[in-house]
Amino acid sequence: MLPLSLLKTAQSHPMLVELKNGETYNGHLVSCDTWMNINLRDVICTSKDGDRFWRMPECYIRGSTIKYLRIPDEVIDMVKEDAQVKSRNRAEMKPRGGVGGGGQNQRGRSGGRNTFANRGGGAGRASSQGNRPLAQGNKIK
Amino acid sequence: MSEKPKGSGGGGGGGDNKEKRRKESILDLSKYLEKTIRVKFAGGREAAGVLKGYDPLLNLVLDNTVEYLRDPDEPFKLAEETRSLGLVVCRGTSVVLICPQDGMESIQNPFIAQDN
Amino acid sequence: MDDLNPLAGTAHLLDEVDKKLMVLLRDGRTLIGYLRSVDQFANLVLHRTIERIHVGTEYGDIPRGVFIIRGENVVLLGEIDREKEVKLPLKEVSVEEILDAQRREQEQRQDKHRLISKALKERGLSANADLISEDCF
Numbered sequence: 556m557l558p559l560s561l562l563k564t565a566q567s568h569p570m571l572v573e574l575k576n577g578e579t580y581n582g583h584l585v586s587c588d589t590w591m592n593i594n595l596r597d598v599i600c601t602s603k604d605g606d607r608f609w610r611m612p613e614c615y616i617r618g619s620t621i622k623y624l625r626i627p628d629e630v631i632d633m634v635k636e637d638a639q640v641k642s643r644n645r646a647e648m649k650p651r652g653g654v655g656g657g658g659q660n661q662r663g664r665s666g667g668r669n670t671f672a673n674r675g676g677g678a679g680r681a682s683s684q685g686n687r688p689l690a691q692g693n694k695i696k
Numbered sequence: 697m698s699e700k701p702k703g704s705g706g707g708g709g710g711g712d713n714k715e716k717r718r719k720e721s722i723l724d725l726s727k728y729l730e731k732t733i734r735v736k737f738a739g740g741r742e743a744a745g746v747l748k749g750y751d752p753l754l755n756l757v758l759d760n761t762v763e764y765l766r767d768p769d770e771p772f773k774l775a776e777e778t779r780s781l782g783l784v785v786c787r788g789t790s791v792v793l794i795c796p797q798d799g800m801e802s803i804q805n806p807f808i809a810q811d812n
Numbered sequence: 813m814d815d816l817n818p819l820a821g822t823a824h825l826l827d828e829v830d831k832k833l834m835v836l837l838r839d840g841r842t843l844i845g846y847l848r849s850v851d852q853f854a855n856l857v858l859h860r861t862i863e864r865i866h867v868g869t870e871y872g873d874i875p876r877g878v879f880i881i882r883g884e885n886v887v888l889l890g891e892i893d894r895e896k897e898v899k900l901p902l903k904e905v906s907v908e909e910i911l912d913a914q915r916r917e918q919e920q921r922q923d924k925h926r927l928i929s930k931a932l933k934e935r936g937l938s939a940n941a942d943l944i945s946e947d948c949f
Contacts, residue, residue, distance in 0.1 A: 558855040614795035623881040
């Protein structure tokens with residue numbers, strides 16, 4: 556699971572983004588792209604010194620200005636589950652692939668994988684409920 | 697990806713789709729047209745203005761722009777003062793952050809309440 | 813030959829995956845966590861991360877969870893030698909204590925910066941941004 560895939564998995568989850576200039580943004584990830592550009596919603600911006608705060612309904616951040624992102628623990632658990640389920644799925648499907656016919660088998664396989672992926676995502680989301688936004692970074696007041 | 701001639705049947709369709717995804721920015725600036733947006737720049741400058749135009753490289757045209765000035769001793773701390781810049785073109789490569797000005801407000805520390 | 817490999821340079825980082833590593837950021841912060849993933853830009857995923865703050869011979873650890881770090885902000889990254897770690901003359905203190913010590917240290921540094929820029933101004937020079945910036949590297 557590459558860093559950017561993990562970020563993609565974290566969509567709709569709360570996160571903390573620190574920019575290179577030291578400002579931090581707490582919000583929910585709406586979308587991201589391969590340049591790490593991100594859209595956040597329900598954002599709280601904290602100044603570098605940690606003593607001034609702004610609320611913004613949404614914001615777009617250029618990926619190249621990001622220092623790091625902190626995401627909730629359960630997102631990494633989600634991808635772990637996902638990877639496990641996928642590899643199990645592959646192991647189960649492979650022998651059957653040999654038995655079944657060509658085209659039919661292909662369709663059946665991808666369908667099965669999707670079902671599992673959905674289940675994994677659902678469980679992850681359920682467990683994320685009631686999760687508090689990430690606590691503030693090490694701001695020195 | 698290498699350029700493929702358009703309309704090359706089924707395979708071309710897939711390529712088109714991919715190209716579309718590549719081109720489509722995750723930021724839809726059209727929703728901000730004629731609205732005031734707040735822009736932060738590399739180096740710490742900040743401005744707000746009415747979005748008149750944009751391109752995919754994030755170059756922006758802002759009207760009635762005001763720049764939020766900073767303390768000369770602390771270049772990343774915003775002072776209260778502003779200066780009016782009027783109609784400006786913002787270079788996309790230096791844009792760090794874009795958000796709607798409407799709904800952006802300075803607030804008290806929201807994390808203290810949360811910790812208690 | 814190796815140049816043809818798109819992962820050349822970062823490839824050896826893959827050997828470090830799932831090891832407990834220390835990562836030093838450009839802003840001087842130290843993170844310690846399990847490396848879960850790396851890409852061609854040396855972006856990192858750190859799991860069960862703690863931030864370790866050092867002030868003098870004291871240090872404190874703050875749990876921070878999962879990090880996705882943009883590779884360009886990393887100064888160095890390496891495994892901690894546990895044998896050597898226990899022999900170091902460092903003392904672990906509580907989070908509150910270390911944050912307090914860090915705040916005092918930062919205030920001192922700021923005072924110093926203020927003095928320097930004042931002195932420079934009096935001599936008709938402008939304060940060098942590099943001196944004020946907290947970018948350590």
